[in-house]
Amino acid sequence: xxxxxxxxxxxxxxxxxxxxxxxxxxxxxxxxxxxxxxxxxxxxxxxxxxxxxxxxxxxxxxxxxxxxxxxxxxxxxxxxxxxxxxxxxxxxxxxxxxxxxxxxxxxxxxxxxxxxxxxxxxxxxxxxxxxxxxxxxxxxxxxxxxxxxxxxxxxxxxxxxxxxxxxxxxxxxxxxxxxxxxxxxxxxxxxxxxxxxxxxxxxxxxxxxxxxxxxxxxxxxxxxxxxxxxxxxxxxxxxxxxxxxxxxxxxxxxxxxxxxxxxxxxxxxxxxxxxxxxxxxxxxxxxxxxxxxxxxxxxxxxxxxxxxxxxxxxxxxxxxxxxxxxxxxxxxxxxxxxxxxxxxxxxxxxxxxxxxxxxxxxxxxxxxxxxxxxxxxxxxxxxxxxxxxxxxxxxxxxxxxxxxxxxxxxxxxxxxxxxxxxxxxxxxxxxxxxxxxxxxxxxxxxxxxxxxxxxxxxxxxxxxxxxxxxxxxxxxxxxxxxxx
Amino acid sequence: xxxxxxxxxxxxxxxxxxxxxxxxxxxxxxxxxxxxxxxxxxxxxxxxxxxxxxxxxxxxxxxxxxxxxxxxxxxxxxxxxxxxxxxxxxxxxxxxxxxxxxxxxxxxxxxxxxxxxxxxxxxxxxxxxxxxxxxxxxxxxxxxxxxxxxxxxxxxxxxxxxxxxxxxxxxxxxxxxxxxxxxxxxxxxxxxxxxxxxxxxxxxxxxxxxxxxxxxxx
Numbered sequence: 168x169x170x171x172x173x174x175x176x177x178x179x180x181x182x183x184x185x186x187x188x189x190x191x192x193x194x195x196x197x198x199x200x201x202x203x204x205x206x207x208x209x210x211x212x213x214x215x216x217x218x219x220x221x222x223x224x225x226x227x228x229x230x231x232x233x234x235x236x237x238x239x240x241x242x243x244x245x246x247x248x249x250x251x252x253x254x255x256x257x258x259x260x261x262x263x264x265x266x267x268x269x270x271x272x273x274x275x276x277x278x279x280x281x282x283x284x285x286x287x288x289x290x291x292x293x294x295x296x297x298x299x300x301x302x303x304x305x306x307x308x309x310x311x312x313x314x315x316x317x318x319x320x321x322x323x324x325x326x327x328x329x330x331x332x333x334x335x336x337x338x339x340x341x342x343x344x345x346x347x348x349x350x351x352x353x354x355x356x357x358x359x360x361x362x363x364x365x366x367x368x369x370x371x372x373x374x375x376x377x378x379x380x381x382x383x384x385x386x387x388x389x390x391x392x393x394x395x396x397x398x399x400x401x402x403x404x405x406x407x408x409x410x411x412x413x414x415x416x417x418x419x420x421x422x423x424x425x426x427x428x429x430x431x432x433x434x435x436x437x438x439x440x441x442x443x444x445x446x447x448x449x450x451x452x453x454x455x456x457x458x459x460x461x462x463x464x465x466x467x468x469x470x471x472x473x474x475x476x477x478x479x480x481x482x483x484x485x486x487x488x489x490x491x492x493x494x495x496x497x498x499x500x501x502x503x504x505x506x507x508x509x510x511x512x513x514x515x516x517x518x519x520x521x522x523x524x525x526x527x528x529x530x531x532x533x534x535x536x537x538x539x540x541x542x543x544x545x546x547x548x549x550x551x552x553x554x555x556x557x558x559x560x561x562x563x564x565x566x567x568x569x570x571x572x573x574x575x576x577x578x579x580x581x582x583x584x585x586x587x588x589x590x591x592x593x594x595x596x597x598x599x600x601x602x603x604x605x606x607x608x609x610x611x612x613x614x615x616x617x618x619x620x621x622x623x624x625x626x627x628x629x630x631x632x633x634x635x636x637x638x639x640x641x642x643x644x645x646x647x648x649x650x651x
Numbered sequence: 652x653x654x655x656x657x658x659x660x661x662x663x664x665x666x667x668x669x670x671x672x673x674x675x676x677x678x679x680x681x682x683x684x685x686x687x688x689x690x691x692x693x694x695x696x697x698x699x700x701x702x703x704x705x706x707x708x709x710x711x712x713x714x715x716x717x718x719x720x721x722x723x724x725x726x727x728x729x730x731x732x733x734x735x736x737x738x739x740x741x742x743x744x745x746x747x748x749x750x751x752x753x754x755x756x757x758x759x760x761x762x763x764x765x766x767x768x769x770x771x772x773x774x775x776x777x778x779x780x781x782x783x784x785x786x787x788x789x790x791x792x793x794x795x796x797x798x799x800x801x802x803x804x805x806x807x808x809x810x811x812x813x814x815x816x817x818x819x820x821x822x823x824x825x826x827x828x829x830x831x832x833x834x835x836x837x838x839x840x841x842x843x844x845x846x847x848x849x850x851x852x853x854x855x856x857x858x859x860x861x862x863x864x865x866x867x868x869x
Binding site for chain 2: 510513514515516517518520521524525528529530531532533534535541542544545550568569570571572573574575576577590596605606607608609627629630631632633634635648649650651
């Protein structure tokens with residue numbers, strides 16, 4: 168069951184304009200009917216979509232809020248089909264074999280589900296029925312609003328290779344003359360594996376309607392992670408911390424067995440004893456970041472729906488939370504040869520605990536990027552989050568030469584410097600003046616006058632107490648760095 | 652780039668060898684190196700070079716009290732960007748808890764010490780370092796370390812730079828003079844001179860003379 172425009176179902180999305188929602192990768196996640204008519208498609212880059220339809224209104228997707236809003240829809244489906252799996256806000260998978268028997272057929276079940284979700288969230292949904300999740304999702308994409316696949320093999324055979332979800336792979340297949348999944352399925356699997364590696368094997372399996380490779384590792388039991396809370400967990404920020412810590416424990420434990428989860432069951436017990444359970448699935452193995460996001464979204468959805476009485480939710484806070492792998496594969500993360508899984512897991516656990524003490528913004532990493540000053544040459548990001556995509560292949564005239572000062576104040580404090588005919592003679596360090604023994608510079612930066620940033624000169628000053636990077640702007644000197 | 656440390660001197664007293672000095676400037680599991688001195692003497696770069704040389708591909712945590720550490724300098728010292736994790740905390744109580752948490756899982760740590768941390772806490776941390784077999788560098792932002800906390804205490808005494816003149820050139824080579832003391836030097840004070848070209852090389856140029864008493868630093 169899929170609401171293609173779920174990220175757009177929010178008050179600030181214009182109903183009478185073409186509108187699109189984009190993800191963190193700046194690709195189109197959702198479009199409304201007007202945008203679809205204009206030629207915008209899911210997966211397009213934002214720039215490409217805006218070139219096709221310059222008047223399209225673009226919104227940044229916020230999965231946490233979308234998950235909270237989708238919770239009533241998920242609960243409505245759960246009333247009819249007990250075991251549902253969320254792939255993303257707006258996209259639900261459900262094994263229906265039992266429900267079909269109970270409700271007397273596929274058509275009857277589909278009608279019931281359609282009526283139920285329409286009453287909760289309105290029209291705009293699509294429902295695809297097939298033997299496997301990949302085929303069901305492709306059917307939902309074509310549904311208007313329902314598509315029941317009689318035979319997965321023949322349905323998939325007619326689909327374009329773009330249905331695999333990888334532009335690059337699809338382009339290569341087309342270049343080789345393979346344009347449909349049927350043509351792909353007829354090729355020998357070994358040939359695809361030799362040419363494309365695991366991606367080729369996966370593509371072949373999908374084309375034949377075999378969604379995932381059977382897991383070949385024996386996974387020890389009792390890999391659930393559980394936490395109890397006293398007082399009950401009600402705070403959304405606490406939920407974020409807990410989600411990350413528990414996701415890390417589960418993934419690390421599975422990783423040490425060389426396995427990774429594709430489906431995870433999140434179960435929460437309320438203070439009054441009520442249990443809420445939800446399964447989340449992912450096409451690729453969950454890592455700590457993606458799993459902790461799902462757990463956080465789910466906790467927020469349950470806590471919010473109870474708070475605003477939009478659904479049963481979790482009333483009175485969470486007293487027990489359990490995360491259990493429901494399905495694993497042997498695609499655990501590959502470590503470098505010089506790392507061992509246990510050390511990496513221990514270090515990550517230590518950083519998570521440290522984050523809980525100093526806050527998420529208190530544990531950071533950095534990547535090099537281009538710039539003139541030491542501060543400009545650093546792209547900061549929180550530990551545990553993906554690093555920013557930055558490059559440094561541009562020349563930077565006027566850049567301070569190496570070595571870089573080890574200590575760079577976030578806001579450069581004023582530095583008292585005495586000058587004689589433009590040459591620095593003394594510097595005040597603390598309560599005493601020290602003589603400038605030698606110096607180099609200035610390295611002139613003309614600034615960005617169009618942004619109100621004036622020019623400045625940078626000097627390296629050497630004293631008996633060490634060397635300092637001094638910046639002079641509008642006649643005033645500042646401490647820009649300490650060579651410590 | 653990995654920091655290289657080598658010796659180039661003659662023994663000043665019988666029985667001393669270059670190997671001893673190499674072993675002196677070595678971060679051993681379960682031991683603390685203390686760096687004492689004002690910002691500007693090159694202590695941060697010394698600490699980062701030692702960590703880069705010995706941590707391998709393992710994570711390195713830098714507990715940054717002032718929030719001033721520039722990672723570019725760490726990368727120049729040989730630390731990989733993916734290795735370095737910076738923890739910012741200047742509150743003495745949370746600092747102690749954060750360092751304790753780090754010691755439970757991270758084997759290579761450089762920790763600035765904020766004002767207000769009690770001696771008893773530092774001794775507890777020293778005990779934890781020994782039991783966890785971590786390698787820790789401690790650097791008070793002000794003042795000194797209590798005696799006995801650091802296995803090796805390096806106090807900066809003098810620093811000189813080459814490469815700059817009256818408005819010409821640029822900083823190139825730094826010479827730093829330290830007094831080494833602690834159990835690592837068997838209770839004697841020794842003078843160590845290091846040369847640092849600011850990037851990947853840390854060179855011990857002499858280190859066997861016993862430091863004369865009463866000489867002021869910087």
